[in-house]
Amino acid sequence: MIVFVRFNSSHGFPVEVNSDTSILQLKEVVAKRQGVPTDQLRVIFAGKELWNDLTVQNCDLEQQSIIHIVQRPEKKDQETNPPGGDKARNTLGASSREPMSLTRVDLSSSVLPADSVGLAVILDTESRNDSAAVRSPGSTTYNSFYVYCKMPCQRVQPGKLRVQCGTCKQATLTLAQGPSCWEDVLFPNRMSGECQSPGCPGTSAEFFFKCGAHPTSDQDTSVALNLITTNSRSITCITCTDIRSPVLVFPCNHRHVICLDCFHLYCVTRLNDRQFVHDPELGYSLPCVAGCPNSLIKELHHFRILGEEQYNRYQQYGAEECVLQMGGVLCPHPGCGAGLLPEQGQKKVTCEAVSSLGCGSVKEIYVQGKQWTSVLCAQALSPNLIGEFQYTQMDQAENL
Secondary structure, eight states: OEEEEEETTTEEEEEEOOTTOBHHHHHHHHHHHHTOOGGGEEEEETTEEEOTTOBTTTTTOOTTOEEEEEEOOOOGGGTTSOTTSSOOOOTTSOOTTSOOOGGGOOOGGGTSOSSOOTHHHHTOOGGGGGOOOOOOTTOOTTOOOEEEETTTTOEEEEEEEEEEETTTOOSOEEESSOOOSHHHHHSTTSOBEEEOSTTOOOOBEEEEEEESSSOOOTTOOBEEOTTEEOOTTOOOOTTTOOOOSSEEEOSSTTOOEEEHHHHHHHHHHHHHTTOOEEETTTEEEOOOTTOOTTOOOSOGGGGGGGOHHHHHHHHHHHHHHHHHHTTOEEOOSTTTOOEEOOOTTOOEEEOOOBTTBSOOOEEEOOOSSOOOOOOSSOOEEOHHHHHHHHTHHHHHHHTO
């Protein structure tokens, strides 16, 4: 297979390897190509330095994986125990004191409840005892990350967690310890390490995600769906009581678990009834299916599970609700529906036709016991345009 090597973070080139190719052999190939000593090369992948006796298969390197190799002469105090030399290792070839590779980090324990609670227990039947956790043949325990892949998949997919140096923005940082919860990954400046790029003093870690369903480049990042996780504890779905994986865990105190099929049905039903909740900070969202307080989903990309057509309708409804919450109205002209924001005290508003938005009709508006909310200017805004403002943060996250 082919892996892409970035030497000293300056340029990349492909290298053909086999599953039993050792890291030392990979170093030798790169050293010969670059004309540098083999013992000065350090191989960095997914927040960890790879030792000489590891093989490609041990390191979870996949087809077209991007690895960084930096040239750093060894310090005198390291010569007695150089990286890649013989030392106490476990079966994976890593020291017990080293951080676990990001490809093997499992954060599901920080999301899933300790046991099945709430409605899932009330609806429990004898069939539950005959059920077993759903695990795909050959599946691994570390596929606990899920992302929305905008292109080319356009769907929810298993994700890969990666880290880069907060100073030079290169994936050459080795972590002091691996993350143990989602807060370590999502919040900045919680994790640290040492950047191996020559001359870079960086120590802060920045995490990002990639789609695990296809080879990716440095720019192919995806939005993390932190509420979706592998059902490692075999928790029953709160609605159908089946044990399935992956699942979505609502951000409520009980951490109610719902399978993705039931979550899709929940979203579609609420969307059809226009029962999504408009939050001024979060946007158009849904709470826990059990009605738990303070359980609105914060990362709105989870609603991508609706599919492209339904998600577009979700954005339109959210934009319309945004207009109404701002004190505006929707143009009643058939086929228009543009959002209108009248000035305070104004009783007549024109649905101005600007840039193919609006229908140009004039509407008389009578308001009893209510004053219009002041806005900077009276203009016609289509729901799609309002939607662009409401979902700016989401679009920025997609294009990281």
